[in-house]
Amino acid sequence: MAKTRVIYWFRTDLRLHDSPALKAALDLNPTAFWPIFTWDPHYVYRARGGLNRWQFLLDCQNDLSKSISKLNPKLKLFVLREAPQSLFPKLFKAWEVTHLVFEKDTGSYGRERDQVVMEAAKKAGVVVIVKSGRTLWDSDEIVKKNGGEPTMSMAALRAAGGKVGKIPRPIPAPKHLPDPGGMAVDFEQDQPETAPDLNASRRTEKDTGYRSIAGPSGDFAIETMEELGFPSATTPHRGGESIALERLDKIIQDTKYTATFEKPNTSPAQFDPPATTFLSPFLHFGALSVREFYWRVQDVVDAYGKGASSPPTSLTGQLLFRDMYFAAQAALGPVFHQTANNPSCRFIPWHLPSKTDPSTGIVTGEYHVDSDTAETWFQRWKHGVTGFPWIDALMRQLKQDGWMHHLGRHSVACFLTRGGCYIDWERGAEVFEEWLLDHEPACNAGNWQWLSCTAFFAQFFRCYSPVAFGKKWDKEGDLIRKFVPELKDLDAKYIYEPWKAPLPDLKKAGIRLKGNGLDDKEDGTYPKPMFDFNERRQICIDAMKKAYDVGLHGADKQVLDGSWRELFPDSDTSEVRGELDIDGEDGGDKKGRESHAGEKRAKPKNTIAAAFKKQKK
Ligand SMILES: Cc1cc2nc3c(=O)[nH]c(=O)nc-3n(C[C@H](O)[C@H](O)[C@H](O)COP(=O)(O)OP(=O)(O)OC[C@H]3O[C@@H](n4cnc5c(N)ncnc54)[C@H](O)[C@@H]3O)c2cc1C
Numbered sequence: 001m002a003k004t005r006v007i008y009w010f011r012t013d014l015r016l017h018d019s020p021a022l023k024a025a026l027d028l029n030p031t032a033f034w035p036i037f038t039w040d041p042h043y044v045y046r047a048r049g050g051l052n053r054w055q056f057l058l059d060c061q062n063d064l065s066k067s068i069s070k071l072n073p074k075l076k077l078f079v080l081r082e083a084p085q086s087l088f089p090k091l092f093k094a095w096e097v098t099h100l101v102f103e104k105d106t107g108s109y110g111r112e113r114d115q116v117v118m119e120a121a122k123k124a125g126v127v128v129i130v131k132s133g134r135t136l137w138d139s140d141e142i143v144k145k146n147g148g149e150p151t152m153s154m155a156a157l158r159a160a161g162g163k164v165g166k167i168p169r170p171i172p173a174p175k176h177l178p179d180p181g182g183m184a185v186d187f188e189q190d191q192p193e194t195a196p197d198l199n200a201s202r203r204t205e206k207d208t209g210y211r212s213i214a215g216p217s218g219d220f221a222i223e224t225m226e227e228l229g230f231p232s233a234t235t236p237h238r239g240g241e242s243i244a245l246e247r248l249d250k251i252i253q254d255t256k257y258t259a260t261f262e263k264p265n266t267s268p269a270q271f272d273p274p275a276t277t278f279l280s281p282f283l284h285f286g287a288l289s290v291r292e293f294y295w296r297v298q299d300v301v302d303a304y305g306k307g308a309s310s311p312p313t314s315l316t317g318q319l320l321f322r323d324m325y326f327a328a329q330a331a332l333g334p335v336f337h338q339t340a341n342n343p344s345c346r347f348i349p350w351h352l353p354s355k356t357d358p359s360t361g362i363v364t365g366e367y368h369v370d371s372d373t374a375e376t377w378f379q380r381w382k383h384g385v386t387g388f389p390w391i392d393a394l395m396r397q398l399k400q401d402g403w404m405h406h407l408g409r410h411s412v413a414c415f416l417t418r419g420g421c422y423i424d425w426e427r428g429a430e431v432f433e434e435w436l437l438d439h440e441p442a443c444n445a446g447n448w449q450w451l452s453c454t455a456f457f458a459q460f461f462r463c464y465s466p467v468a469f470g471k472k473w474d475k476e477g478d479l480i481r482k483f484v485p486e487l488k489d490l491d492a493k494y495i496y497e498p499w500k501a502p503l504p505d506l507k508k509a510g511i512r513l514k515g516n517g518l519d520d521k522e523d524g525t526y527p528k529p530m531f532d533f534n535e536r537r538q539i540c541i542d543a544m545k546k547a548y549d550v551g552l553h554g555a556d557k558q559v560l561d562g563s564w565r566e567l568f569p570d571s572d573t574s575e576v577r578g579e580l581d582i583d584g585e586d587g588g589d590k591k592g593r594e595s596h597a598g599e600k601r602a603k604p605k606n607t608i609a610a611a612f613k614k615q616k617k
Contacts, residue, residue: 002098003031003032003096003098004028004029004030004031004032004098004099005030005031005032005095005096005097005098005099005181006025006028006030006032006033006034006097006098006099006100006101007034007036007091007095007097007099007100007101008021008022008025008033008034008035008036008101008102009036009037009038009084009100009101009102010035010036010037010064010077010102011037011102011103011105011110011286012103012105012110012134012284012285012286013103013133013134013286014060014061014063014064014241014285014286014287015064015173015241015244015286015287015288015289016064016067016068016071016173016174016241017170017171017172017173017241017245017289017292018133018170018171018172018173018289018291018292019103019133019171019173019289020103020131020132020133020168020171021101021102021103021104021129021130021131021133022101022174023131023171023174024101024129024131025099025101025129026174026177026178028099028101028129029178030099030178031178031181032095032178032179032180032181033075033177033178033179033180033181034078034095034180034181034183035068035075035076035077035078035177036077036078036079036080036220037061037077037078037079037080037222038079038080038081038082038083038084038087039079039080039081039082039209039210039223040083040084040113041083041192041193041194041210042083042109042113044192044199044207044209044228045192045193045194045195045196045197045198045199046196046198047198047433048198048199048430048433048434049199049433049434049439050202050399050402050434050435050436051202051225051230051231051232051233051234052233052234052235052237052401052402052435052437053281053402053435053436053437053439054225054228054230054233055225055232055233055235055238055239056233056235056237056238056239056281056285056402056437057239057285058222058223058224058225058239059238059239059240060239060240060241060282060285060286060287061077061079061222062222062240063239063240063241063242063243063287064077064240064241064287065077065222067173067241067242068177071174071175071176071177072176072177072178072179074179074180075177075179075180076220077222078180078183078220079215079220079221079222079223080185080213080214080220081189081209081210081211081212081213081214081215081223082189082190082192082210082213083190083192084113084117085113085116085117085120086190087190087213088100088117088120088121089120089123089124090187090188092120092121092124092126093124094184094185094186094187095181095182095183095184096181097124097126098126098127099126099127099128099129100117100121100126100127100128100129101128101129101130101131102114102128102129102130103130103131103132103133103134103286104130104131104132104133104134104138104140105134106134106139106140106326106329106330107329107441107442108329108333108334108336108337108441111333114130133286133289134286134290134326135290135322135323135326135327136161136167136290136291136294136319136320136322136323137160137161137164137165137167137323137327138164139323139326139327139329139330140330141164142157142160142161142164142323142327142330143160143327143330143331145159145160145161145163145164146159146160146327146331148331149331150327150328150329150330150331150332150336150344151324151327151328151331152328152344152455152456153324153456154311154312154317154320154321154324156324157320157323157324157327158311158320160327161320161323167291167294167295168291169291169295170289170291170292170295183214183220185213185214189210189212189213191210192210194207198365202230202231203228203229203230204229204230204231205226205229205230206229207227207228207229208227208229209223209227209228233402234400234401235400235401235402235403235437236401237278237281237401237402237403237437239281239282239285239287239437240287241282241287241288243282243287244279244282244287244288245288247277247278247279247282248277248279248288248292248293248296251277251279252296252297252300255300255303255304256304258297258300258301258315259300259301259303259304259307259308259309260304260307260308260309261309261313261314261315262309262313262314263276263313263314263317263318263406264313264407266405266406266407267405267407267473267474268394268404268405268406268407268408268410268411268470268473268479269405269408269470269473269474269478269479270405270473270474270479271397271401271405271479271482274403274405275405276405276406277315278403279293280403280437280438280440281402281403281437281438283322283438283440284437284438284439284440290319290322290323293319294316294319297315297316297319298316301314301316321443322440322443324446325440325442325443325445325446325447326442326443328344328442328446329441329442329445329446332344334362335361335362335554335555336442336445336446337363337426337429337441337445338354338356338362338363338426338445338554339354339424339425339426339454339554339559340354340356340361340362340363340554340559340560341361341362341554341555341560342553342554342555343553343554343555344455344553344554345449345454345455345553345554346453346454346455346547346548346551346552346553346554347454347547347552347553347554347556347559347564348418348452348454348543348544348547349547349564349565349568349576349577350417350422350423350424350425350577351370351371351374351421351422351423351424351577351578352367352368352369352370352371352374352375352378352423352424352427353367353368353370353424353426353577353580354366354367354368354424354426355367355368363426365430367424367426367427368580370577370578370579370580371578374421374422374423376516376518376530377421377423377530377531378416378421378423378427379518380516380517380518380527380530381395381412381415381416381421381423381428382395382431383395383399383517383518384396384399384483384484385516385517385518385521385527386415386466386517386527386529386530387499387513387517387526387527387528387529387530388415388466388467388529388530388533389470389477389480389484389487389495389496389498389526390411390466390467390469390470390479390480390496391411391412391415391466392480392483392484393470393479393480393482393483393484394408394409394411394412394479394483395412396483396484397479397482397483398412398431398432398435398436399435400483402435402436402437403436403437403438404436407469407473409432409447409451410451410464411464411466411469411470412428413425413428413447413448413451413452414451414452414463414464415464415466416428417448417451417452418451418452418453418460418463418540418541418544419463419464419536419537419540420463420466420531420533420536420537420540421536422536422539422540422543422575425448425449425451425452425454426448428448429444429445429448432444432448453544458548460541460544460545460548461541461544463537463540463541465533466496466533467496467497467533470496471496475492476492476495477490477492477495477496480495480496481495484526486511486524486525486526487509487511487526489508489509489510489511490505490506490509490511491505491509498511498513498526499513499528499529510524511524511525511526512524512525512526513525513526513527513528514526514527514528515527516530539574539575540575542574542575543574543575543576546568546574547568550564550567550568552564552567
């Protein structure tokens with residue numbers, strides 16, 4: 001009988017239940033079977049990841065490893081510390097591999113990486129089996145049925161989904177796993193390029209993750225936070241398939257909650273337990289199958305009958321949104337995560353725009369500071385010291401716990417972009433990328449575009465008030481008291497607007513309103529609001545209207561060559577990106593600056609600079 005020596009490559013599917021790819025691997029009846037995870041330097045150094053998400057990933061790996069060992073004590077999740085692109089060609093040979101099996105990844109880096117690995121497999125005569133499993137439908141199939149176009153609405157997704165076919169029912173976890181073959185790694189390890197290390201600021205110790213392929217004890221162990229040079233995480237939330245399935249069971253047992261769930265009626269201020277399912281981080285790491293989630297809910301809905309909610313607000317509706325963003329990403333590729341070169345994303349001349357690499361047209365991860373005021377506002381937003389307690393509580397919850405309710409995300413995203421600061425949505429998306437436990441590139445970029453009204457949604461005149469919206473859900477300000485402890489003793493009457501509190505009330509609460517919260521923070525102080533919100537909202541709405549009238553998108557010639565500025569001639573009196581300190585890489589704005597060169601600039605009337613001057617007085 002021919003030997004079938006199979007590597008099962010775990011990536012974004014850290015589970016045993018409902019894994020079409022794992023089933024395909026086991027259907028080969030392997031004579032040797034290795035469940036492995038490659039510790040990929042791309043994620044370690046080139047993707048922003050906060051401590052909380054690293055911990056969550058390690059939790060998921062440890063839990064999966066235990067479950068694998070329960071099925072076969074000779075196995076665990078074997079972690080190999082090298083880039084998959086250089087590791088696999090060596091591994092194919094050393095372990096005499098015949099098959100490589102993995103779940104399809106339609107993310108931008110994932111596709112590129114898998115292409116390289118598949119070519120190496122072809123050269124080595126290794127058969128590769130790839131199965132879709134991360135989404136309800138195969139995102140590439142959705143794109144095909146949508147005429148090759150990105151799915152920019154729920155209707156488009158559902159129409160395409162209908163043509164692809166019924167969402168598959170989940171398949172059970174395997175009951176046993178075959179033995180592994182030999183695991184010699186007596187080949188040279190390719191050391192990763194560690195610079196630039198986007199996670200350097202988080203390391204308090206030396207990163208020793210790549211000292212040897214099989215880890216410090218040579219037993220292919222899962223990494224630890226210490227090994228990665230990271231201090232402990234701050235989130236109370238832990239990862240793993242076992243926790244995910246328990247959580248789902250509990251939700252499903254509450255048939256009324258499951259069947260009548262309506263997202264707009266869940267409170268963004270509720271944190272213990274959250275008002276929504278809190279299953280997104282598990283879906284992100286594949287510790288929970290999205291089809292398992294979908295069908296368990298759908299079965300409850302079908303049995304519930306009258307009174308059950310339906311998409312888009314229902315629980316299954318939320319999962320459809322996830323598929324919509326995945327399919328949009330699958331169609332557009334890397335430009336889905338940016339404005340530049342993205343034909344579906346409106347161009348708005350926000351402050352703090354991304355830098356782009358002229359040779360690829362892809363953002364570099366750095367940005368231009370066209371306005372010092374905007375930069376200060378951005379930092380104050382990021383660190384939860386805007387002086388608006390609702391915004392600050394949400395941003396601190398994100399940093400500390402790694403999660404925020406969907407409507408909280410709405411509030412802070414609207415505030416940063418079209419409803420307050422007029423700052424590029426890509427800045428906000430990067431902060432979310434760093435701090436969210438559930439950071440999912442497709443969902444993050446898609447939702448930021450939705451909230452900034454650059455794609456998917458266009459009602460830019462509807463803004464979230466940083467005062468009234470929070471109050472509506474949480475009169476007593478419990479979320480603020482928990483995450484902005486400086487204000488915990490303030491009367492509920494003033495908790496959303498401490499600047500309106502009389503001095504005796506502030507004194508009684510032990511708080512002084514002072515400073516900007518960033519570089520001049522003193523104990524017992526909290527900043528005044530960084531701007532007059534009503535004034536800023538109007539400025540932003542006017543500027544959005546202008547940008548909508550101009551009607552450019554990210555792939556338009558004027559956006560790419562910089563002539564867009566000519567379409568915003570009154571840029572001295574209305575909100576528009578300032579001229580950029582160009583270093584040659586962004587032809588567009590360089591031209592913009594040149595076209596203004598030598599002009600005498602009018603005094604700003606209601607621009608960001610004017611608002612800042614007013615605030616300083
Ligand atoms: C600015 C912004 C950024 C976001 N970034 C992310 C992200 O990086 N990763 C992410 O998973 N979600 C993101 N979301 C969507 C949404 O906020 C989260 O999925 C949701 O809050 C997760 O909590 P939950 O699991 O309790 O959701 P539930 O309400 O219980 O929903 C169940 C599941 O449906 C999916 N879902 C729900 N809402 C959305 C949505 N709007 N878009 C896509 N999927 C959705 C999630 O997988 C979620 O776990 C973002 C939303 C906004 C406004």
